[in-house]
Amino acid sequence: MSFELGAAKLGIKEAAVWKFDMLVWIIISLVSLGTYYLLWTAVYGFSGQGVIAGYSLRELITYFVLSEIVQTLTWTSIIMDLSQKIRRGTLITQLARPINFLYYHFWMNFGSRGLQFLIYCIPMVLIGALLFGMKFTGWTNLALFSASAGLAMVLNFALSAFIALGAFWLTSYHGIRWAYMGLFSIFSGFIFPLTFFPQFWQKVFSFLPFQYIIFVPVQTYLGKYGIFGALGNMLIQIVWIIILMTAISFIWRRAMKSFTAPGG
């Protein structure tokens, strides 16, 4: 485990450099939590309904806080990092080392996520619970949520790495990255719960991996699936991880054959 630990330490050290960034991130997310609260309070107030699309106001606020937390936990820089390393040719400096680049990156990212989680999520949960009435749904749900969020971390890394591999064939990857981020924030349920969509779209999403990264772990916490439903979803997460990893190793080998590391 010492390699993995070493990579995680690097991630922590790199993340710890940007103190100001972190402060800004905390403030911005607290502000958006406040805005979200005001918006939905108004919506619930005008509609006169206590429950919209299966959510009470408190549940929706809880949903928002948790989706922020899961997003922080699962976020990865692999698309940006790999595409930049390919374009500048600096990927070879990593290839000349006896490491699997993606495996290293996962653990590096794991470290930086850990630090981010501590610094950023704790104030979020405290303020969410104390000011905005975030719900505690019990220890069983918390445990199931933790397992599901852990799998979501691996799944999002695998999915992002899969997308990132396209950079081997397209020199500029900014466009793809933005498009992916936009799609992701809707398809994963980051902006609002997928239950707000019509049935047809919900069906479509269930065949895609995105919802298993944010929507499903958060719903698990809210106790929407029950224990067996939650475990079933974890199985689907694992299946997606296996599919994506198989595809990645196949594409990676092909990419290596054509990669020329331009520039010097």
Added chain:
Amino acid sequence: MLLIYPPANNFGEAMAIAIEVRNLKKTFRTHTREAGLLEAFKSLLFRKYKTVTALDKVSFKADEGEILGLIGPNGAGKSTLIKAMCGTLFPTSGTINCLGFEPWRQRIKYVKNIGVVFGPKPLLWWDIPAIDTFEFLREVYEIPEKDFKKRLNRMIEILGIENVTKTPVRDLSLGERMKCNLVCALLHNPKLVFLDEPTIGVDIIAKERIRKFIRDLNREEGTTFVITTHDMSDIENLCKRIVIINKGAIVYDGLLSKIKQKYIKTKHLNVKFSEPHKKFTLNGCKIESENEYELTIEANLKKIQIGDVTTYLLKNFKVADITITDPPIEEVIKEIYKK
């Protein structure tokens, strides 16, 4: 069954081969366009591709314990060759055998045994001090704590980078980063080391220290080095044998001393005077440029020895400074290439 032994060297002992490159060829596709905004739009729709041959039928060998110089002008294919030998580039055809491995097929197993510097490409994590990168490499190469400390301290001392390793890498100068890159390449005591322009941006004192360190390592550990550089003095200080490559093909493979005898027929002298100088004429010397206090001469070594030129200058002029330089490597290559 036929057993083939490696060729014996002059001392009669078996000399192992560190690198064997055979008929290596690498072509890749790139697109081109003319300058200008209109052309930029045009290339969005109709892209012209061309196939570039970076390496063509390259074959050579390097013995274990050798320091081999790999030289050639910009774009000659040196770096491509290094990349292929490091296992980071699939060749179009041909074979490479390094330390008994086929680099790009057994990459992870193979690169454990090698160290690489890719010119100015950073080997260090950018936002944190270099020492953190070294610590990580200790885990990557599974270097025992004791060896790690010993080697690191030695390199820090030789390269004079005690404080440099504790500063975030992005705040370092190119030369300082290059020294740290070198540490990255050598920390795990590799058997085979590729240095692609290891002294780029490095000051004279550090250059000398780096060269001495390479020589020491070569002598003590029998480490094999392949070095590319545009600094002739690197080559002269380190390598007995050189391979010259131009336009993707090997144009010379042999001893450095031979090539110098054969191709370097002139030297350049830059003389500075402490007072306006009188007219300079000497058989075998050609004046390239001059003003009151300075003179640049090309001495033809077939006609005159360099010692005679300096003696003549010191005797007859008030000389403040003399710099003697070989013609640049590109000129030597041009000479060879003309043949």
